[in-house]
Amino acid sequence: MKIVRKLAAAxxxxxxxxxxxxxxxxxxxxxxxxxxxxxxxxxxDVIARLFAQKLTESLGQQVVTDNRGGAAGLIAAELVAxxxxxxxxxxxxxxxxxxxxxxxxxxLAYNPAKDFAAVGQIVDQPxxxxxxxxxxxxxxxxxxxVAKGRSxxxxxxxxxxxxxxxxxxxxxxxxxxxxxxxxxxAAPAMIDLLAGQVQLIFTSTASAVPYTSxxxxxxxxxxxxxxxxxxxxVPTLMEAGVRDFVSTVWIGVLLPAGxxxxxxxxxxxxxxxxxxxxxxxxxxxALGAEPAGSSPAEFAALIxxxxxxxxxxxxxxxxxxx
Numbered sequence: 001m002k003i004v005r006k007l008a009a010a011x012x013x014x015x016x017x018x019x020x021x022x023x024x025x026x027x028x029x030x031x032x033x034x035x036x037x038x039x040x041x042x043x044x045d046v047i048a049r050l051f052a053q054k055l056t057e058s059l060g061q062q063v064v065t066d067n068r069g070g071a072a073g074l075i076a077a078e079l080v081a082x083x084x085x086x087x088x089x090x091x092x093x094x095x096x097x098x099x100x101x102x103x104x105x106x107x108l109a110y111n112p113a114k115d116f117a118a119v120g121q122i123v124d125q126p127x128x129x130x131x132x133x134x135x136x137x138x139x140x141x142x143x144x145x146v147a148k149g150r151s152x153x154x155x156x157x158x159x160x161x162x163x164x165x166x167x168x169x170x171x172x173x174x175x176x177x178x179x180x181x182x183x184x185x186a187a188p189a190m191i192d193l194l195a196g197q198v199q200l201i202f203t204s205t206a207s208a209v210p211y212t213s214x215x216x217x218x219x220x221x222x223x224x225x226x227x228x229x230x231x232x233x234v235p236t237l238m239e240a241g242v243r244d245f246v247s248t249v250w251i252g253v254l255l256p257a258g259x260x261x262x263x264x265x266x267x268x269x270x271x272x273x274x275x276x277x278x279x280x281x282x283x284x285x286a287l288g289a290e291p292a293g294s295s296p297a298e299f300a301a302l303i304x305x306x307x308x309x310x311x312x313x314x315x316x317x318x319x320x321x322x
Contacts, residue, residue, distance in 0.1 A: 027086075027087055027262070027263050027266060028059050028060070028061040028087065028088070029061070030061060030088065031061055031062040031063070031064055031088075032055070032059065032061060032062070032063045032064070032087070032088050032089075032090065033063075033064055033066050033088060033089045033090070034048055034051075034052050034055075034063050034064065034065050034066065034090050034092060035066050035068055035076045035079060035080050035089060035090065035091050035092065036048045036065050036066065036067045036068065036076065036092045037068060037069065037072075037073030037074075037075075037076035037077065037091070037092065037093075037094070037096070037097055038067065038069050038073065038185075039067055039069040039185075040067050041187075042185070042186065042187070042207075043125075043186075043204060043206035043207050043287055043289070044092060044094065044251065045065070045067060046206075046287065047092070047122075047123055047206075047251060047284070047287070047289065048065050048092045049065055050280060050283055050284070051092075051122060051253075051271065051274055051280075052064070052065050054270075054273075054274035054277065054280060055267075055270055055271070055274065058270040058273060058274070059270060072096055072097070072101070072158060072160070072161065073094070073096050073097040074097060074101060074105075074108070074109070076091060076097070077091060077093070077097040077098070077101075077110055077112075078109040078110050080116070080254065080255070080256060081109075081110035081111075081115040081116060081256060081257075082110075082256070083256050084256070085255075085256045085257070085258040085259045085260075086259065086260075086263070087255060087259050087260070087263035087264075087266075087267065089255070089256065090119070090253050090254070090255055090267070091116070091253065091254045091255070092251065092253065093116070093251070093252055093253065093254045094249055094250065094251050094252075095162055095249060095250060095306055095310065096161060096162060097112070098112040098116075098254070098303055098306075098307070099112070099303065099306035099307045099309070099310045100160065100161075100162060100165065100310045100314070102307060102311070103307075103310050103311040103313075103314035103315070104160045104314060104319065104320065104321045105321055112303070112307065113303070113304065113307065114257060115256070115257050116254040116255065116256065116257055117254065117255045117256065117257050117258070117259045117264055117296070118252070118254060118264075118296045118297075118299040118300040118303060119252065119253040119254060119255055119264055119267050119268050119271065119296055119299065120252055120253060120267075120268045120271050120272060120293065120294050120295065120296060120298075120299050121250055121251070121252040121292045121293065121294040121298070121299045121302060122251055122252055122253060122271055122274075122275055122291070122292060122293070123250070123251040123252075123284060123289045123290065123291060123292055124224075124248050124249075124250055124251075124289070124290045124291075124292040125204040125205055125206050125248060125249040125250075125251065125288065125289045125290065126204075126205055126222040126223050126224035126228060126247070126248045126249075126290070127162065127163070127166045127202045127203065127204060127205075127222070127223040127247040127248065127249065128202070128203060128204070128205045128208045128212075128219050128221070128222045128223070128234070128288075129143075129170070129200065129201075129202055129219070129220045129221045129222075129223070129237065130193065130200065130201050130202075130203060130208045130211075130212060130217050130218065130219050130220070131143065131193075131199060131200045131201075131217070131218050131220060132193055132194070132196050132198075132199050132200070132217065132218075133215065133216070133217060133218045134196060135152075135199050135200070135218075137220070138218070138220070139220060139240065140174070140220055140221050140237065140240035140241065140242065141240070141241065143176070143200070143220060144174050144175065144176055147176050147177045147178060148177065151177070151179065152176075152177065152178040152179070152199045152200060153178065153179050153180075153181050153197070153198040153199055154167050154178040154179070154180060154181065154198055154199070154200045154201055154202075155181050155182075155183055155189040155190075155192055155193055155197075155198035155200075155201040156180060156181070156182050156183065156189065156201065156202070157182075157183060157184075157185055157186045157189055157203065158182050158183065158184060158185070159182045159319070159321060160314075160319055160321045161182075162202075162247065162249060163186070163189070163201065163202050163203055164180065164182065164319070165310070165313050165314065165317060165319065166202040166223060166247040167180070167200075167201070167202045168180075168313075168317040168319065169245070169247065169313055169316075169317070170202065170237075170242070170245070172316065172317070173242050173243070173245060174242060178199075178200065181197075181198050186203050186204070186207040187207075189201055189203065190203065190207065190208075190211060190217070193211075193217060194211065194216055194217060202223070202247070204249045204288070204289075205219075205222060205228060205231065205287075205288030205289065206287040206288045206289045208288065209230075209231075209286075209287065209288035219231070219234050220234075220240070221234060221235050221236060221237045221239075221240045221242075222234050222235075222236055222237070223236070223237050223245055223246055223247040223248065224236055224246060224248055225238070225246055227239075228288065228290065229285065229290070230285040230286070230288060231288065250292070250302065250306070251289075252294075252299050252302075253267065253271060255267070264296055265296075268295065268296055271293075272293045275291045275292070275293045276293070
């Protein structure tokens, strides 16, 4: 009987040890990958690195940016959608991959509405209407008038991009006459705008400010509900007479669907802590980007509404990529 009792005690110890070993390590217990859908150097990459630094400090683990450019961000989005549901692979997401893509592509390798867990919005970047300074237009009304007397070319960051679709919505609202010239990103589009190859563009404030602040380009208006605090002299398009015209580039963080709620909550708390820090807000403001905060539920609702809104814009414009 003593032997039986000893064996039973040993088995109980082994069972307890096995159960203890099976317990997951506290999150996070290793570096976290922050997938960025664009090449290094752009405004979204800069934003990702700012937040990665703050998260590294608060999480106590290195948050490493991983640039996965290509296909307008769809490659990066698919990578994260298929990643393990453990909180160690995050996506720096924007409307391009999540809200606009479903309306432009008949088939996507991921479902934006079902394959991700919303963590929180961190930045809101209004689109801005920017022109070459040689163009004799210092207001939206003057731009529309100029376009009636000459042929204008407008650049975009690519076919089906938010830059392209915002200009198409603007043309529909104002009757502006301009020919579309697509580029592979904001940088080459802005270079040709400065050179006069195209005369106007809708681009994010973060992409425009480095040029408009030095007089190399002129910002006529921003497509936000209210003026951008860091650009107090630039009117909104609604102030300029374009009714109910709003187009912003939201940026937020997503995880694979099915990630534990506790992990989502931890990351949301740390992101909102970062958003509140004065030094980060100042650096975002210098980029023309507005800090934004939200709960996971609020961010999920924003995404649902944005998918429906861009579906209407794409349908009205007739743009289709496949």
